[in-house]
Amino acid sequence: MYAPLRYYIVYLISIVTRFFPLPTKTGIIRIGNPNENSPVLITCNYRLTVEILKKELKGQNLYLLVANSNGINVWCAATGGHFTNHDIISVLKTSGIAEQVDHRDYILPQLSATGIEPRIIKGKTGWNGRWGPTYANQIPNFLSKHTDFTQNQVKFQTSERIELACAWAFLMSIFFFIIIVWFSLNLAVVTFVLSWIITLTIFFTFPYYESFLKNQKKLFYFEKGKLLVELAFSMIFITLIFVMDTQLSLLTFEKYILAGLILLMVVIVVTDMKGMTPTFKSDLHEDRLFTIKIHQDQCTGIGDCELVCPRNCFEFVDEVEYITIPRIDDCVQCGACIVQCPEDALYFKNSKGEIIQADIIRKYKLNLLGKRASKACNCTVCKITT
Ligand code: SF4
Ligand code: SF4
Numbered sequence: 467m468y469a470p471l472r473y474y475i476v477y478l479i480s481i482v483t484r485f486f487p488l489p490t491k492t493g494i495i496r497i498g499n500p501n502e503n504s505p506v507l508i509t510c511n512y513r514l515t516v517e518i519l520k521k522e523l524k525g526q527n528l529y530l531l532v533a534n535s536n537g538i539n540v541w542c543a544a545t546g547g548h549f550t551n552h553d554i555i556s557v558l559k560t561s562g563i564a565e566q567v568d569h570r571d572y573i574l575p576q577l578s579a580t581g582i583e584p585r586i587i588k589g590k591t592g593w594n595g596r597w598g599p600t601y602a603n604q605i606p607n608f609l610s611k612h613t614d615f616t617q618n619q620v621k622f623q624t625s626e627r628i629e630l631a632c633a634w635a636f637l638m639s640i641f642f643f644i645i646i647v648w649f650s651l652n653l654a655v656v657t658f659v660l661s662w663i664i665t666l667t668i669f670f671t672f673p674y675y676e677s678f679l680k681n682q683k684k685l686f687y688f689e690k691g692k693l694l695v696e697l698a699f700s701m702i703f704i705t706l707i708f709v710m711d712t713q714l715s716l717l718t719f720e721k722y723i724l725a726g727l728i729l730l731m732v733v734i735v736v737t738d739m740k741g742m743t744p745t746f747k748s749d750l751h752e753d754r755l756f757t758i759k760i761h762q763d764q765c766t767g768i769g770d771c772e773l774v775c776p777r778n779c780f781e782f783v784d785e786v787e788y789i790t791i792p793r794i795d796d797c798v799q800c801g802a803c804i805v806q807c808p809e810d811a812l813y814f815k816n817s818k819g820e821i822i823q824a825d826i827i828r829k830y831k832l833n834l835l836g837k838r839a840s841k842a843c844n845c846t847v848c849k850i851t852t
Contacts, residue, residue, distance in 0.1 A: 468520040480514035484633035488513045489537025493561050495520070498527035505609060506563060506572040507598065510535030510549050515602075522602040526609065529566060533557040541744075541776075544581030545800060547831030551586050558591050573598040573608075577620070579774035579802035581831060597773050620744040620776040622672065630742060631669035634735055635662040642727065653720045656707075657727055664703055664728065668735050672743070679740050689749070696736045703728045741836065744776065747799045748836045756814035756822060758797050758804075762788050764811035771803035771812060779803075801827045 480488055490513040497520065505528045509515055516532055523530070533553040535543035543549035558564070558572070570593045574582060577600060584595030599608045600620055639661035647654035675698075678691035704725045707714060716724065741748025749755065758779070765788040772780040772789060777796040780789050780803070791797075804812045804827045814822040822838070830838045 468517075468524050473517045473521055476513055476517045480512075481629050481632045482636040484629065485637070487537030490516050490532065492532045492534050492557060494563055494566065495530040495532060497523045497530055498525065500527045500529050500566070502566065502568040504528045504567065506531055506567060507605070508533055508554060508557065508572050508574050508595075510538065510540045510543050510575075510578075512537055512539045512543070515539055518602050519605075522605060526606060528609070529563060531557050531561060531563055531572065540575045541577040541580070541800075544578040545832050546834075547581060549578060549581055551581075551583055551590075554582055554587050554595075555590050558587070558593050570594060571596070576600050576774060577776060577802075579806055580800050581805070583805060583828070585808065600776060619778045622743045622745050624670070626744075627669040627672055628666065631665045634669075635665040638665065638731060638734065642731075650720060652715060653724065656714055656716065656724065660703065660707075660724070660728065661731060664699070664731050665735055668699060668732070668739070672739075676745075679746060692736060692739070695739075696732050699732045699736065700729045703732070744798065745796075747797070750836055756799060756816045756820075758791060758794060758799070759813055759815045760789065760791060761811045761813070764809045765789055766809055766811075768808060770806040770808065774802040774806050776800060776802065804828075 476488075490511050492511050495516070507519070507523075507528055508531045509519055511532050511534055516530075519530060533549070534556070535549035535553065538546070538548050540549060554574075564570075572593055572595050574584065574595050574597055576597045579597065582595075587593060587595055599605055639658045642661060643654045643658045646657055675695050678695050707716070707721060707724055707728070711721070714721075738748055738750050740746035741750060747755075767782060767787050767789060769780075769782055769789065772782060777793065777798055779791050779793045779797050781792050782788075783790050799814065801814075804814070804824050807824065810824040813824060814827070826838065832838055
């Protein structure tokens with residue numbers, strides 16, 4: 467049941483510890499008064515996700531099935547190989563949900579499409595999966611319309627940017643405070659406050675410099691756009707500390723140390739700004755610089771790719787009866803479309819002509835460095851990825 471106080475406590479803890487897993491129990495949660503015909507929704511066991519769902523589903527009658535994702539949110543867990551077919555099969559078979567409902571249908575979060583394959587789960591359990599919306603607050607509308615959701619698109623809204631900023635600010639402010647406080651308490655306090663101001667400003671103003679961070683086509687770490695953004699933010703904050711000279715009561719050498727720290731903090735936050743947004747792909751690893759391609763002769767126009775793409779890159783063209791990718795520049799290379807295509811008609815290709823085929827995308831998930839090196843489940847019991 468949704469409890470506001472618990473929700474806000476979990477929310478605050480989750481925001482500042484966002485880079486760390488925060489697991490909750492797996493199994494069935496009854497929302498409202500569900501019966502044998504009620505929908506079954508599956509989600510991950512990241513505590514904040516479960517609390518958000520309880521809040522947004524208030525007033526509904528359904529079963530929420532929490533599957534193991536090692537306490538990580540849906541998109542990160544599915545893309546990184548922590549939320550797999552195995553986890554869905556396991557929760558469907560062991561939670562007792564089969565005794566609660568007469569049907570065999572379940573709804574998956576759209577962002578789990580990078581790692582979960584309903585076709586395989588159907589073969590192993592007899593349960594039919596379909597894709598739900600991207601965001602929890604869209605679920606009531608999705609359920610009332612009894613239709614597939616075709617307008618899935620991740621955004622990077624102000625609230626999401628502030629949440630991410632808090633996670634960065636929390637880590638950086640504590641880290642720098644602990645180191646600097648041994649030398650100067652005043653400098654440590656100023657650095658602590660500045661860490662929060664810098665990080666919040668960089669994330670909050672993202673829409674104003676977004677155009678400088680366009681997805682690039684080839685590997686070039688020190689791209690002009692990123693350097694300009696870093697330079698601009700550094701200059702603003704360094705100027706600020708010199709303007710506020712008297713109020714900050716810093717010694718001359720402390721001001722120069724602080725200027726260096728500002729530069730360091732700006733570079734830390736901006737270096738992989740693209741990778742932190744859901745609207746760009748990271749450019750920190752060459753493996754992420756591939757482009758989505760289609761074998762048009764293999765495409766049957768079923769449209770699973772369109773349904774799961776979090777960037778709305780695809781469009782079905784009636785005249786030719788196959789899918790096209792008109793918004794290819796919006797692709798964040800998540801791989802969901804490749805994983806879900808039943809005809810293996812999609813693949814990644816880079817500027818050197820190297821290709822990553824569907825079987826590799828399904829088998830190897832992205833590790834923390836953005837490299838496709840983390841193996842998805844291949845346990846001998848379910849033989850899911852073999
Ligand atoms: S999922 Fe595959 S077969 Fe279906 S429309 Fe997309 S590319 Fe074509
Ligand atoms: S087109 Fe790009 S963003 Fe869309 S599902 Fe495929 S890989 Fe992901």
